[in-house]
Each structure stands twice: as structure tokens, then as C-alpha cells.
Amino acid sequence: MQVMKFVDDTKRECGLGERPITQRAKVSHHTLGDARNGIPIDAARLRRIAAATVALRDSFLRSKSEAEELLDWAREAAIDVGGRNALAELLGVSGPYLGRVLSGEKPLSSELMARFRHLRKLI
DSSP: OHHHHHHHHHHHHHTOOHHHHHHHHTOOHHHHHHHHTTOOOOHHHHHHHHHHHHHHHHHHHHHHHHHHHHHHHHHHHHHHHTSHHHHHHHHTSOHHHHHHHHHTSSOOOHHHHHHHHHHHHHO
16 A cells, blocks of 8 residues: 555655554554555555654654754854863863764754754854
8 A cells, every 4th residue: 555655655754654654644553554455444544654653754854954043053063162161161071971862873862952043142
């Protein structure tokens, strides 16, 4: 079924579990399992699953682009404030940790994103 292929591809691409999809679509995890196994489900539920998946994918993509923008800003800010360690001190994190985030070795957490946003307003 095309909808379930889309759901599974989106889950893989965005690192989603089934729970956010089922909660947003207001369906049981059994409903997703039935659809995946070819058991017919009503069209309204299928539309809700597809719509929930699209909304979650779009949210992920917006967040990803914001994260990339914040990382670019942080790389430039590190130069402006006197280096990675100076920026780390302003953010309240360790220099090595910030270095790993800026290099892409570690993912940008939502907490660090919030600190980037706050500091960007100040400087």
C-alpha cells in the first residue's frame, strides 16, 4: 500500500517512531499494523495517518533547516567572540562538546538550540 510505504519511508528519513504518528492521527498502533499487513482500514483513518505523517515530516524538515541556520550562526559567532571556548562559556557548555556539535559529530539538541536562539538575540 502506497500510504504505508510513505509512512515507513518518512519514519526512516526523520527518525520517527510509530507513536507520534498514531497519536497525531488518533489511531491505534494496531491500525498501522493492519494497514502494513494489507488488512483493509477505512479511508478516513488512512487519510488521518497520511496527514499526520506529512505534518510530522514538515515539522522535522523545518526544525532541521533551523538547526542548520543556527549552526552556521554559531560557527560565525565563535569567531566574533574570540573562539569556540569563549562561545561555549557564553552558552554554558563545555568547549569540546560545542566543538563536536559544530563539526557535526554530535547532534544539536533542542536545549542547545534554545541557548543559541537566546544568545543570538543578545549579540
